[in-house]
Amino acid sequence: MEKNQAHKVKSADRVLDIFELFTGGTDSYNLSEIAKKLEMPPSSTYLILQNMLNRGYLEVDKSGKQFRIGYKLFTIRNRYIQNTSLTGEFYQIADKITEDLNETVSLSVRSGNQLLYLGEKISSQALRFTPNQSDVFPLHATASGKILLADYSEVELHTLYPEDKLEQVTSKTISSLKELKLELEKVRTLGVGYNLGETVLGVHCVAGAVLDAANQTVASISISVPEVRITDEIWDKVHVWIKRACEELGRKVYR
Structure with a gap:
């Protein structure tokens, strides 16, 4: 139970870290840039980004590789x-x-x-x-x-x-x-x-x-x-x- 709660908090922190990354003056980042800047594993970064993308909190450009803040x-x-x-x-x-x-x-x-x-x-x-x-x-x-x-x-x-x-x-x-x-x-x-x-x-x-x-x-x-x-x-x-x-x-x- 405690392990699951810790995991949820960590995931929430990572989502917030991604949001805060976009306050630095750059409008878009790719997967590798986000993972490197936030020191997150690329695999888990990918899953979080896809979830945020599906919920409308992020969107991608025409190439499908650059993430930016979404309409939500x-x-x-x-x-x-x-x-x-x-x-x-x-x-x-x-x-x-x-x-x-x-x-x-x-x-x-x-x-x-x-x-x-x-x-x-x-x-x-x-x-x-x-x-x-x-x-x-x-x-x-x-x-x-x-x-x-x-x-x-x-x-x-x-x-x-x-x-x-x-x-x-x-x-x-x-x-x-x-x-x-x-x-x-x-x-x-x-x-x-x-x-x-x-x-x-x-x-x-x-x-x-x-x-x-x-x-x-x-x-x-x-x-x-x-x-x-x-x-x-x-x-x-x-x-x-x-x-x-x-x-x-x-x-x-x-x-």
Whole structure:
């Protein structure tokens, strides 16, 4: 009985060790790297990783060899974040935006090289963009993702995107790291990020940065509008609201 309990505790410790390994700044590891870094036998490491993979706590890349944090942790994290001031304050601001524009407003953060939605206020119009909490999209294909990447150095970008070719979500998605770097220069100059049909054809999006007390980007607010409804007046209003909403959320939560 005591032996079984000791075994269970040891297994739990190893699972937690694997989770904590991903807090070190590297987004993915292979089996050998995990076993070596945590000084665990490869055979038992493999079994633990497969169990975590099957339960959704880890996922693998296209090669099937690189492990990274899975959707289940983000689902749990989202439940927790819903009760924090960040999302609470966001919804108060989003209510004002949708009352004026009646377009979809989203709050998102980075998860590896993916964009994770934490909250959204959906337009009541029949034609609308409707992201769901825990949805993920490639950072380079989204307006908010470009905002979150804008502060990255050349080295950090190459670490996140080791290959020049990037995943295309639509025919308009940026397809190379070279193109992405040029786009990020525009984001730094303009202070906003754009997505012109790169995630969903026919939907345009503008995003801005939510800054903490150290002026570091911690999240992004975006407004999505179907292309058929865009006028000069609407587009101007979207930009005004993005600036106002990001400043207000950053001030209320982090200042």
